[in-house]
Amino acid sequence: MVLKRYSFVRFLAELFFNLVQVNCIYLSSILSSLENNCISKPKYPSTFILLETVHQIFFYSMLFNFEKSAAKTIRKALRPIEGLISSFSYKIPCLPFSHIQRFSYVNVYMKWKKDSYYDSIEHIHHSIQLKPVITLKNCIVEDPNGCIPISLVSKRGLQLDVPMKVARFLRQYPSIFEEFTGPKHNHPWFRLTSEAAEIDRDETRVYEESREELRSRLKKMILMTKENVLPLKIIQGMQWYLGLPHNFLQHHEQNLDDSFRFVEMEDGLKGLAIESRERVYSVMEENAMQKGMYYDGSQTEAIEFPFFPSKALRMKTKIENWLHEFQKLPYISPYDDFSNLDPNSDIAEKRLIGVLHELLSLFIDHSAERRKLLCLKKYFGFPQKVHRAFERHPHMFYMSMRNKTCTVILKEAYCNESAIENHPLLSVRKRYIKLMKESEVILRNRRMNS
16 A cells, blocks of 8 residues: 555656656655655555655645646645645755745846946947057067058958058057158058057066966866867957957967866867866855855855946836845856756856856956857857846846947946956056047147148
8 A cells, every 4th residue: 555655646746847847856855755764664654654745745846936837736736635734744854955946037128227337437448449459559569670561451450350441540549559651662651659669568567477367367267168178269259358468379388387288179179178176266255255154165155146236227026026036046156067957947047147247257347248258158058048147137237338239247346346356457458548548639639730
């Protein structure tokens, strides 16, 4: 009789699993408890075993936020013995996590709200113009004569990310590029101004002094991937955000240590892999340790993301409830294995937000074009609609629509400056931008004098 009822209850548990798609961890704890009771306590009354198991199933079904149809089916199945279950006392087994989320509302659409504070951060929104300026500056510096003819770069505009004719672009920044007539054929030549040359020397010095930190930032980025490897073309595309020099990978002997190795990837791609068992802590974990909430990788309580709501942002009550419960979920480090997480669960969502937070904290200005981040989906294990994560968490990320593109900005970096360490190259880029703005004054004076 016990075996018959045991088979029925096991069938009932498997039926519930298929019906509500509960995480296997919780139902397996039910079944293992039942098997232990049948083996270690053979004299148990069969009715008591049945009641105990059904009580556990009923308890777990009440904790999860099921669909309405699933909840009705569960209540209908347990209605004949509901009175017995409610009067039965059972000690709840220890769960793998200390918090179970009551609200599951991942598919949230948040209406975008403009915030003038983040739209006015100069070094973020001038970064698009600064990138081709730095690229052309490097072309001039690498020339042995310290100057180049326009013919050397005039047909490389697409390669250098110059949005217009190269000669016209160079003439837009007379405070950085000085034009003069070359020795042959009266072609225009360009060299750096004295102010730009001085900033370039300081930039080179910062690269030399911060080589270890720049290497560490690259290492952290690679360690967040699924297999601890990234294609070289992806790294080259992210060098601007990480603050790496343009020839960083070309001089790998002095820029990389023994933990890096070059590998062959699928589709014939060459990649850079990390071989390291060193424990790496994220910015969130380091800040939690300083507050006494996190010790040696063991959680004493869930780490909550810092929220910085914009003034005009208003959320519905159900979204606020979901965010409140979302904060209580366990924090999954971006450097930990995440292969066992259900990609459709809220805890996978929290891991995704943790990766995006850590990734932006590694960048120079803690921002990046959204389309650049979407290129990382395959290697970082991001879901197909990763862009929705920025919409669901407007208290953490701001999406600026300036410069005809979408730029994702990490709010914490500009609302709590002590939480994230500044990049060593940030001050250099600000000096370049200041010099770029002086070009506007020079061009205006030229127009007035002509």
